[in-house]
Amino acid sequence: MIDLTTLIAYTAVVxxxxxxxxxxxxxxxxxxxxxxxxxxIATGAGIAAGDVFHTVMAMIGISAIIAASATLFSVIKYIGAVYLIYLGVRAIMEKTPANPAAGALAIPAGKAFRQAVLTEVLNPKTALFFLAFLPQFVRPENGTVMLQMAALGAIFVVLGLSSTVVFAVSAGRLGTFLSRNPSVLRWQGKVVGGIxxxxxxxxxxxQR
Structure with a gap:
């Protein structure tokens, strides 16, 4: 069991x-x-799912292999970078809907979720972050290391998901407001793609 002092310090940092x-x-x-x-929100959930993956990888040591192999790190990094740029170019090239008031989603929530999972999983920097960050709050005297890692990872995932939901709700309201102006909507995809x-x-x- 993680002691209260460590838990409070970890939660504050996260x-x-x-x-x-x-x-x-x-x-x-x-x-x-x-x-x-x-x-x-689906995107935030996908990112959280990717963080669950990285927590498990840190627990079983796969992230350590990535950290030790410069080649493997670079391969995963560039695959993730190419995927993000591909999503960006697609967003830039997409045509503005003829009827902005129709309220159709640019992409389904399920697709956004899957893209976010893949993007997060293919980020080796996140893998190394979990590998380096979680063990700092693990204390052997507090019990099984694997269980402590799992608990710390779960806390990170829950708090991370909460933050993305807050940002998603705020940005979603802004998007609804902006979509009422067709001239703004024409640039919206380009801005998203640029991001x-x-x-x-x-x-x-x-760099590693």
Whole structure:
């Protein structure tokens, strides 16, 4: 069992981390603004699912293999970067709906969820973050290390999902407001696509 002092310290650090705008936040805001709150929340859920994957990988040591192999790290990094840029180019190239008032979602929530999962899983920086961050709050005297890692990962996932939901709801309302103006809507896809491309370039340039 994790002691209360460690738990409070960890929760405080994670809260500060997840509510500071980063790639996950930008991805969620981009989807919510262009496709609505539901799609934004689905994107946040996909990111959370990806974080569950990274928690498990950190627990069983796969992330350590990625950390030790420069080649494997680079391969995964560039695959993730290419995927993000691909999503960005598609968003930029998509045509504006003829009837903006129709209220159709740009993409289904399920598709947004799957894309977010894949994007998060293919980010080796996230894998290394979990590998380096979680063990700092593990204390052998507090019991089974694997269970402590699982608990810490679960807390991170829940708090991360809560933050993306907050951003998704806020951005979704903004997107509804902006969609009433067709001239703004014509640029919306390009802005969203630009965000995805920028995230892809950022990932490609990241160092271990």
């Amino acid at each position: 809260l500060g981390f997840v509510f500071i705008p980063g790639p996950a936040t930008l991805q969620t805001i981009a989807r919510a603004t262009s496709s609505g709150t539901r799609v934004g 995805y491309c920028a995230l892809g370039v950022r990932l490609a340039l990241q």
